[in-house]
Amino acid sequence: MLKKLFRLKDKQPAENYEEARGLLIYGSVNDVIRAEGLLKKAGYDYIRVVAPPPQYRTGCDLSLEFPLVEQIGIVRTLEQNSCQPLDIINIVEELLRPTEICHVKDFGDYVMVRAANMKITFEKATRKIVNISGGGCSDVPYLAAEMIGKTLDEAPAPRDAGYTLCAYTLAIAFEEARKLSGVP
Amino acid sequence: MSLLLAGTIPSTDLELITGEAVLADGKLLIGRSSVSINRGTAAMIGAACAIAACCNDEAPRCVIGGDIGKRMGSRSVYRYLIRELPRLDASILCLHYIIPDIALHNQMLSSVRKMASRPLLIADAGFMYAAKASGQASCYDLFLPDLGELAFLADDKAMHPAYTRGFLTRLEDNPAGLIERAYASGNAARYLCVKGRRDYICTEGKIVNEISSPVIEELEPVGGTGDTITGMVAGLVHHGYQLPEACSIACSANRLAGQMAHLSPATQIEEIISRIPAALKQLVTLS
Numbered sequence: 001m002l003k004k005l006f007r008l009k010d011k012q013p014a015e016n017y018e019e020a021r022g023l024l025i026y027g028s029v030n031d032v033i034r035a036e037g038l039l040k041k042a043g044y045d046y047i048r049v050v051a052p053p054p055q056y057r058t059g060c061d062l063s064l065e066f067p068l069v070e071q072i073g074i075v076r077t078l079e080q081n082s083c084q085p086l087d088i089i090n091i092v093e094e095l096l097r098p099t100e101i102c103h104v105k106d107f108g109d110y111v112m113v114r115a116a117n118m119k120i121t122f123e124k125a126t127r128k129i130v131n132i133s134g135g136g137c138s139d140v141p142y143l144a145a146e147m148i149g150k151t152l153d154e155a156p157a158p159r160d161a162g163y164t165l166c167a168y169t170l171a172i173a174f175e176e177a178r179k180l181s182g183v184p
Numbered sequence: 185m186s187l188l189l190a191g192t193i194p195s196t197d198l199e200l201i202t203g204e205a206v207l208a209d210g211k212l213l214i215g216r217s218s219v220s221i222n223r224g225t226a227a228m229i230g231a232a233c234a235i236a237a238c239c240n241d242e243a244p245r246c247v248i249g250g251d252i253g254k255r256m257g258s259r260s261v262y263r264y265l266i267r268e269l270p271r272l273d274a275s276i277l278c279l280h281y282i283i284p285d286i287a288l289h290n291q292m293l294s295s296v297r298k299m300a301s302r303p304l305l306i307a308d309a310g311f312m313y314a315a316k317a318s319g320q321a322s323c324y325d326l327f328l329p330d331l332g333e334l335a336f337l338a339d340d341k342a343m344h345p346a347y348t349r350g351f352l353t354r355l356e357d358n359p360a361g362l363i364e365r366a367y368a369s370g371n372a373a374r375y376l377c378v379k380g381r382r383d384y385i386c387t388e389g390k391i392v393n394e395i396s397s398p399v400i401e402e403l404e405p406v407g408g409t410g411d412t413i414t415g416m417v418a419g420l421v422h423h424g425y426q427l428p429e430a431c432s433i434a435c436s437a438n439r440l441a442g443q444m445a446h447l448s449p450a451t452q453i454e455e456i457i458s459r460i461p462a463a464l465k466q467l468v469t470l471s
Contacts, residue, residue, distance in 0.1 A: 051344075059313065059314050098346040107405065109449075110449040117330065119404070123450065133407035133409065134330060134410075136282075136309030136333075137310050138251035139252055141194040142252040144223055145194055162253055163253030163254055165344045165347075
């Protein structure tokens, strides 16, 4: 890991140290979601989930952007939790972030929440999830089978049970649905 | 004409199954495996089987990987297609739920080019995402996006619908504008079937048909209602319809089947699939 740190600084020294940003690269969306959770729990609220740069893209990826000044602490936290990234690079370009915009549609007894390509529908009276639609990654039908019929309180969270960007997007819709239904 | 359907279903037990698919007692039988039709690829295959049965056509062949998101089943499907396509005589290839993998997708397209005659290429769900992310959308004959996915196709920077930029998602009340952007950026297939409150059938950049009746608002929350359109289109093209006509019939049949099922937002997709034959009979006379 120390080699990575030195390589990083040797490779491309930041012009503005305060604003320099690094990127944690992982092999799966699931690992990124886990690292994000660990870092936020450790107080690094300002880390951001972003798309990796083109050379690291496979088609369904996330990475974590962080201020380079925090690198030592962030890497230590991840190592202590056996969640080391595959690589750490520094970045200069703006990277796309996953959508956080939700659209809500009222169906009378039911409410549908959509984030990008993922939709979740629950019954107002019971908070029971009655349908999940949209998406294209392989864990969507799996998550639907695990979540439909359960309430928003008891259903597994897509951030924990899913593996892909569709699961990440479903998590945004799921969390909005929980807020709308009054789940704390 | 032979139809090959490919995708994944949520299973940790099976890695890959291949064979003809038939509907029996509300389940899909593929080879020796029985698969439940909940949504996704299974719903797509169920709808294609319903069309084949109505039309007295041969049953569609399938390549199905078991995948709950860990990629193994998706990779098995890609690798099967990469290895076998040059030897197969499929004239229609319908590609569905899968974890997008640009490198494997591109290898698969190379195998398509080695086939004796080029099949009609239909992509939806994860395969459509991979096709767009790899910059090879124009190699395809038909994409079937919903409005959120159309905004993704219109975004020349996004590699997955999750990254669609906000200003494009706010344009969803202007599907014609998104369609124009998708074609202009080279991120649309030759034909588009945009599924929504109003369905749009597009041919090489132009909207050639719009389907809006009967209005069934509850189709949107029911998981699998887009998948059934994709399966019906594949089945109807297999029967001999041209793509735009197949899209128009499938979108209308989906709405009629939804109406017959008296949908609520809690309805499950089996209720639609079971009514496809009756809906189809109202729309066309099949030879």
